[in-house]
Amino acid sequence: MTDHSHAEQPRWKHDGVRVIKGDRLDSNTAQTPGMFRQAAINHARVGAQKIWAGTVTIEPDAKTGVHHHGELESVIFVLRGKARMRWGERLEFTAEAEPGDFIFVPPFVPHQEINADPSAPLECVLVRSDNEAVVVNITDVDPVEKPEAVYWVDPIHKQPE
Incomplete structure (x- = not known):
């Protein structure tokens, strides 16, 4: 039988499970035209060591340049709108996601994120x-669908040259 009465137990009240209310997300993140990101879970807010989670709202027709996230894995859950993802050596593959759909982006996969709706924002949860x-x-890479309407540019996603 495991003894769970170790010295750290009294800290569980403050260092255990956290609930981050949806109206209390942290917008003190990189913000640029075309995209609004808010952090819910990160090191600064809850002491997370291996995960980041938050929301992102992307303006109609916004597109990123071609990029990858190194060793990181990303999960995108679509709340509202229509997301289009392009990936591959020349972005030759495409898939679309709608509300309720999950998108998984593996490490080192070249890709481009696109708000596929020219008239409505795309709202997602990002982990x-x-x-x-x-x-x-x-x-x-000369992407099949070039970023041209509104660049999804921030300190992470640089504007293509």
């Missing part, structure tokens, strides 16, 4: 496998 925002921009 990453680390607190560090790793983005490697890929400039030598």
Whole structure:
């Protein structure tokens, strides 16, 4: 039988399970035209060591440049709107996701995120496998669908040159 009465037990009240209310997300993250990101779970807010979670709202027709996230895994859950993902060596593969759908982006996969609706925002929950925002921009790929309406640009997603 395991003894759970170790010295740290009294700290569980403050260091145990956390509930982050949806109206109390932290918008003190990278913000740029075309995208609004809010952190719910990260190191600064709850002491998370291996995960980042939050929300992102992407303006109509916004697109990122081609990039990958290194060793990070990402999960995107679509709340409202229509997401289009392009991936591959030349972004030759595409898939769309609607409310209730999950998108998984494996490590090192070159991709482009797109709000597929030219008239409505795309609202998603984003979860990453680390607190560090790793983005490697890929400039030598001519994407099938070029970012042209509103660049989804922030300190992580740089504007294509």
